[in-house]
Amino acid sequence: MPLYRSARRGPDPQTLALLAGAGAAAGIAALALSQSRHNRVGFRPGDDAPGRTARSGLQEARPQTGRTITINRPRAELFAFWRDFANLAHFMEAVEHVTVAGDVSRWTIAAPLGRKVTLETRIIEEVPDRLIAWRSTDASEIRAEGAVTFRDAPAGRGTEVEAVVSYVPPYGELGRLVAKVFRQEPAIQGRHELRRFKMLMEAGEIATSRNRKS
């Protein structure tokens, strides 16, 4: 079919614009497809990003969650505050209390639906001013392990604090979902706790928009 019908009446501009638009879209799609084929590689070596930031499917089998935050205070000060576990209840809202006996700590934690869970942990590695790693004991109701590391931030910005937790949720995947709905999943809680820790260390108090004490 010829593109013109008569000398007087060509295709109307709207149709032309539509055709051009459709053509361009098809062209872009084809280009993207050929580029993605072109870029495909058979072997993908590891990169420098933390494993927990891997795209789904490339994640390691055990669910791991973690977060890094920069706190504008010296490393030794932050380590010392964290190492005194009784302090943690100041900024970990779910933690009701902590009792410490040597290397073993018992944590009473508020769980969804008003339940309380006891976590008993043992320190498995400690490097002063740098690292505290722990693992749940057999007596614990939750199986979990975690580590918090303290690194000097560049250019005098204070300390990079990284907290990583891997855990087996109570009641499996369903338990994890329930916890998430109640915003008590470790990933969410950990994020909030790190922010509160930062507030307490930098600002001396934890921000709240509440207008009254109770």
Place this chain on the structure above:
Amino acid sequence: MRALTWHGKHDVRVETHPDPEIVNPRDAIIEVTSTAICGSDLHLYDGVIPGLLAGDILGHEFMGRVVETGPKSTLKKGQRVVVPFTISCGHCFFCERQQYSACDNSNPAEKQDLSEPLYGHAMSGLFGYSHLTGGYPGGQAEYVRVPFSDIGPIVIPDGLDDDQVLFLSDILPTGWMAAENAGIEEGDTVAVWGCGPVGLFAIQSALLMGAGKVIAIDEYPTRLALARKLGAEVIDFKRTRVLEALMEMSGGLGPDAVIDAVGMEAHGMMPDTIMDNMKQRVGIGADSAHALREAIMAVRKGGRVSIPGVYGGFLDKFPLGALMEKGLTVRTGQTHVQRYTEDLLRRIGEGEIDTTFLISHRLPLEDAARGYENFRFNQNEWTKVVLKPGTEVAQ
């Protein structure tokens, strides 16, 4: 106490709420003597910013007397203070660099989850401006709890009355920072879109910073007259082709710097997928990004673009080509109020800056709803509304 609360689109009411208390050590309680309705409050009034709950107390431009202090506040009872709308801890990475409106610590931990997915980073806390910015009860009330009161509030010396200093809380430093972001050099031509309070203060600031010519663009005769009085040339966009006029008024070069003091109401803080619906529903969407697009087209090659206007979400048909090809510099951001208050207070005290010309209406707090309605729908006459808690409604 009595307070202006939000209940939905175009529905604000003065209601009774419990008085605030000292909650954290650095808090202070302020008894509000003057509090203004801000142009950005109209985004809340129009219901285009999510994250507000019915009953939230609005207001982020306020001042008053200190009536109670926490153990770590540096304020004293009885002092008169103006409170910045930005809540800033004073000690984080950003506060140390005087980027107070980017404070890491003022938005409560769990509320940071609301803005982090939207912007990639959590917003700081602001008074009376939705739960995205912390859900802090605002200043259109008899009393306000002011967190980090040792960092924000600026003490006002005797001899300066409320109307002279109230706008230190937001719009004066916002206009000032808008001009600063325009990188003005001696003799520059600067074009300003929008002659609302921020636009007018940006005009005033640009002239103080050495601009040779400021061209103000609006449609309302009263607002254009205020701009002219400050020393600007004016363009009424309802009668003039703006781009062509700006070229002619700048010798064919284009303005050296442009300031978008309009913002984009219709775009609220919405995911882009529902943006178009939003635009249609609000009915001003198609034009609402017009000012920014026009500013980018108008500015000369290598020029500067300053955006004090509020944007919340995503923008389509953005002239990125013009931005890149002309080699423009863009600077924007919520105002780092605390960075400017001391200097601006001095300039007010020395008579260099007057802000009282802006105020068209003073109302009792009880009359706040009427203030919102008129500030929104009678923009020509109602250029700025100041609420005075503690004064009686005229019979």
